[in-house]
Amino acid sequence: MQYYSTNKSAPSVDFKTATIAGQAPDKGLYFPEHIPVFPKKIIENIEGYSNTDIAFEAIKPFVGNCIPDDVLHNIVKETINFSIPLMPINNDIQSLELFHGPTLAFKDVGARFMSRCLSFFLKNEQQKVTVLVATSGDTGGAVANGFFNVPNIDVVILYPSGKVSKVQEQQLTTLGGNIHALEIQGNFDDCQQLVKKAFTDADVTSKLFLTSANSINVARWLPQQFYYFFGYKQWTDKNNAPVIAVPSGNFGNICAGLIAQASGLPITHFIAACNANNTVPNYMANHTYKPQKAIATISNAMDVGDPSNFIRIRTLLAHADKNIHTILSSESISDNITKATIKNVFEQFHYLLDPHTAVGYAALSNYLQQHPSKKGMVISTAHPVKFYDVVTPIIGQPIHLPSIVQSQMNAIKKSTLLPNEYDALKNCLLQLI
Numbered sequence: 073m074q075y076y077s078t079n080k081s082a083p084s085v086d087f088k089t090a091t092i093a094g095q096a097p098d099k100g101l102y103f104p105e106h107i108p109v110f111p112k113k114i115i116e117n118i119e120g121y122s123n124t125d126i127a128f129e130a131i132k133p134f135v136g137n138c139i140p141d142d143v144l145h146n147i148v149k150e151t152i153n154f155s156i157p158l159m160p161i162n163n164d165i166q167s168l169e170l171f172h173g174p175t176l177a178f179k180d181v182g183a184r185f186m187s188r189c190l191s192f193f194l195k196n197e198q199q200k201v202t203v204l205v206a207t208s209g210d211t212g213g214a215v216a217n218g219f220f221n222v223p224n225i226d227v228v229i230l231y232p233s234g235k236v237s238k239v240q241e242q243q244l245t246t247l248g249g250n251i252h253a254l255e256i257q258g259n260f261d262d263c264q265q266l267v268k269k270a271f272t273d274a275d276v277t278s279k280l281f282l283t284s285a286n287s288i289n290v291a292r293w294l295p296q297q298f299y300y301f302f303g304y305k306q307w308t309d310k311n312n313a314p315v316i317a318v319p320s321g322n323f324g325n326i327c328a329g330l331i332a333q334a335s336g337l338p339i340t341h342f343i344a345a346c347n348a349n350n351t352v353p354n355y356m357a358n359h360t361y362k363p364q365k366a367i368a369t370i371s372n373a374m375d376v377g378d379p380s381n382f383i384r385i386r387t388l389l390a391h392a393d394k395n396i397h398t399i400l401s402s403e404s405i406s407d408n409i410t411k412a413t414i415k416n417v418f419e420q421f422h423y424l425l426d427p428h429t430a431v432g433y434a435a436l437s438n439y440l441q442q443h444p445s446k447k448g449m450v451i452s453t454a455h456p457v458k459f460y461d462v463v464t465p466i467i468g469q470p471i472h473l474p475s476i477v478q479s480q481m482n483a484i485k486k487s488t489l490l491p492n493e494y495d496a497l498k499n500c501l502l503q504l505i
């Protein structure tokens with residue numbers, strides 16, 4: 073598979089080059105030159121295949137010959153060595169729980185896959201690589217965990233000061249070693265802009281070999297397809313494929329789902345569920361893309377005003393043979409509705425949603441009311457315990473902190489506070505050498 077830049081002014085590259093570079097030299101995002109067809113015979117008998125075999129089939133065409141099959145199979149197996157169950161909430165909605173990995177959020181899948189691919193590619197190189205990441209909460213922890221102690225790799229995580237949950241902050245600031253956390257006095261979009269600027273600064277790139285572990289990197293983005301296949305495998309009514317609601321912020325996750333669908337996975341419709349950051353819902357309503365300043369909400373990891381993957385979604389939809397509104401819709405859900413949803417679902421169905429998943433659940437319920445013959449799946453992107461300070465007062469009772477979280481809460485935070493100024497980041501990066 074070759075990847076072209078969405079800015080169309082850089083040469084096409086293979087998976088290895090795209091992974092090591094992160095972003096294309098013309099500042100575009102890499103996008104596959106074609107969408108492969110997933111074998112129909114596997115879809116028709118998907119329950120008969122292991123998750124590892126399904127994930128291997130899904131990712132193999134995107135990796136091409138850059139990783140030998142036996143190595144890739146093993147990478148996939150290690151990536152998904154935790155459960156991803158589809159749990160019923162009620163008659164209409166099931167929850168695909170993506171929070172059973174080490175950092176209790178869906179990012180573990182992409183981060184674990186990418187760290188293993190990058191470490192394979194760098195095995196025989198003398199090159200040391202610096203992985204730069206911007207996070208609104210969960211990417212940082214997953215990348216820290218996935219890359220901790222990986223030889224020849226330094227990780228620098230930029231996160232918005234005061235805008236991530238306590239558990240998220242502990243996960244991304246306490247490991248030490250090759251993981252460096254920078255607490256930026258700004259919002260997530262500021263962090264993302266600083267990272268993008270570093271990629272284009274020759275003073276930095278001539279001294280440090282930079283790559284990204286955000287979903288702009290194809291090796292972080294594309295494995296996020298896996299769990300859409302696992303969700304379908306567990307979906308019993310194969311004659312009525314699911315409507316899937318994806319809590320969305322930077323739009324990498326839903327974009328991976330759209331790729332899985334385009335490759336042949338039966339999904340009736342996607343809902344991009346957003347919080348008050350409604351850049352994409354507005355675009356879907358009036359076809360004008362107008363990035364906005366991010367607004368702080370209780371689903372903080374989705375506080376993104378200028379989602380970097382939107383260009384990929386646009387690219388995909390531009391090639392769709394159907395009206396885009398039949399493939400995708402998008403809704404913005406307020407904090408008040410999010411809180412009411414957490415409370416109602418807990419009281420009625422004894423299922424505890426985290427604030428991000430609650431946004432997805434609310435948007436899905438609204439859609440199903442308009443389409444009563446359909447059934448839905450919400451992508452549960454994080455464990456509620458990551459947001460215990462938000463969730464506990466809503467349900468009026470404490471929630472149990474798993475032992476892994478308890479020990480993280482006692483670890484010592486190591487981070488550097490920086491103003492939202494590029495020179496401050498640049499100085500920090502150059503000190504790494």
Ligand SMILES: Cc1ncc(COP(=O)(O)O)c(C=O)c1O
Binds near residue numbers: 287319320373
């Ligand atoms: C818990 C949670 N839900 C949803 C999202 C949004 O995902 P994406 O940025 O892929 O749209 C994030 C951030 O990545 C997240 O951490």
Ligand SMILES: N[C@@H](CCOP(=O)(O)O)C(=O)O
Binds near residue numbers: 208209212322325374
């Ligand atoms: N919500 C994300 C934002 C970054 O998204 P990514 O998928 O592009 O890494 C987070 O939790 O950091």
